[in-house]
Amino acid sequence: MFGSAIRNIIIKNAQNAAKFKAIGAQCRHLRSNRSTQSEADTLKPIDLTTKPNDKELEPTPQDSSAVALDFGNREAHVPSFNLAAYVNNSSTLQHLVSLGVDLHSIERRKGLGEFVLRLDFEKNIKPCLSFLADQGIAPDDFGRMITKNPLLFKEDIDDLQTRVEYLKSKRFSDEAIQRIFTQNPFWLMFSTKRVNRRLGYFQKEFHLSGHDLRLMATKEPNLITYKMEHLRKSVFTLREEMGFNAKELQSLIVRKPRLMMIPPDDLVERFSYIHKGMGLPHSQIVQCAELLASREFRLRERHEFLKLLGRAQYDPQKDLYISPRTIVQGNNFYFVRNVAKSDLETFDLFLKTR
Numbered sequence: 252m253f254g255s256a257i258r259n260i261i262i263k264n265a266q267n268a269a270k271f272k273a274i275g276a277q278c279r280h281l282r283s284n285r286s287t288q289s290e291a292d293t294l295k296p297i298d299l300t301t302k303p304n305d306k307e308l309e310p311t312p313q314d315s316s317a318v319a320l321d322f323g324n325r326e327a328h329v330p331s332f333n334l335a336a337y338v339n340n341s342s343t344l345q346h347l348v349s350l351g352v353d354l355h356s357i358e359r360r361k362g363l364g365e366f367v368l369r370l371d372f373e374k375n376i377k378p379c380l381s382f383l384a385d386q387g388i389a390p391d392d393f394g395r396m397i398t399k400n401p402l403l404f405k406e407d408i409d410d411l412q413t414r415v416e417y418l419k420s421k422r423f424s425d426e427a428i429q430r431i432f433t434q435n436p437f438w439l440m441f442s443t444k445r446v447n448r449r450l451g452y453f454q455k456e457f458h459l460s461g462h463d464l465r466l467m468a469t470k471e472p473n474l475i476t477y478k479m480e481h482l483r484k485s486v487f488t489l490r491e492e493m494g495f496n497a498k499e500l501q502s503l504i505v506r507k508p509r510l511m512m513i514p515p516d517d518l519v520e521r522f523s524y525i526h527k528g529m530g531l532p533h534s535q536i537v538q539c540a541e542l543l544a545s546r547e548f549r550l551r552e553r554h555e556f557l558k559l560l561g562r563a564q565y566d567p568q569k570d571l572y573i574s575p576r577t578i579v580q581g582n583n584f585y586f587v588r589n590v591a592k593s594d595l596e597t598f599d600l601f602l603k604t605r
Contacts, residue, residue, distance in 0.1 A: 485511045
């Protein structure tokens with residue numbers, strides 16, 4: 252039985268070999284015919300005087316359909332909501348445009364386009380604008396405020412007035428209130444209890460006086476409504492990872508409250524270079540908080556250029572002292588002329604070869 256199976260395999264292999272031999276002969280025959288045809292085409296002269304028949308050069312409809320790839324009908328991409336399409340028929344949108352509102356910026360945020368389109372100018376928008384004007388906010392600022400926070404029109408005017416009265420009770424000046432609302436219209440969305448908790452957090456965390464708390468909030472109004480999780484991480488980074496003590500931390504937050512809004516990893520990177528690369532102690536960094544607000548690569552470029560010139564001297568007790576604060580002031584032209592006492596061509600060459 253086993254021998255019979257072997258014979259069957261041998262016979263089958265022989266049959267396959269014969270089949271492959273026949274196929275090979277056919278392939279050689281085809282190649283021979285193509286070679287002959289190619290030689291004939293090569294030797295055939297080209298008649299430049301005869302105009303070719305365009306129809307002969309075009310594929311037949313049948314061939315075309317066989318080769319073409321049909322991807323189906325593709326619909327043009329249409330934005331989910333486009334306020335510009337409604338401007339001509341909406342007096343509300345026309346009023347908003349005249350105020351300087353950026354409708355495109357609004358429609359890119361989910362749901363806001365539909366919300367704005369449903370507003371009635373006389374009923375929903377005009378009372379709010381009158382309220383803002385009563386607070387001393389200039390009409391030129393209306394457009395930017397509405398672009399940032401169109402949901403402001405959802406708020407009840409009485410609630411808005413209560414929030415203003417709260418700030419006045421905390422001894423915020425009229426100018427401070429105007430700056431807060433102009434720079435951060437989202438503040439008006441926060442209830443008095445919520446704002447009170449936020450202000451209380453900063454006052455307790457950094458042991459701020461009432462004056463310093465108002466100064467911090469007025470300098471950087473966005474800080475009060477920022478994400479609490481991020482703020483807590485920033486406090487941990489400044490205190491534990493960078494090593495600033497309570498007094499230094501208090502001074503930093505009042506001088507440059509925006510530091511709390513910078514990603515903690517970026518803060519650590521900048522501090523590491525300022526403290527180790529430039530050799531500045533904590534006390535000097537506190538006095539020049541602008542350094543932590545500047546990007547690390549900018550600090551590195553300017554410090555290394557001063558070092559090359561022999562002018563990287565930040566000790567006020569020694570000659571040729573340069574205030575670290577001046578390193579991050581102005582553009583490159585200002586820095587080169589007024590701080591490095593060099594020329595822009597030399598600085599550009601330094602940047603290319605470093």
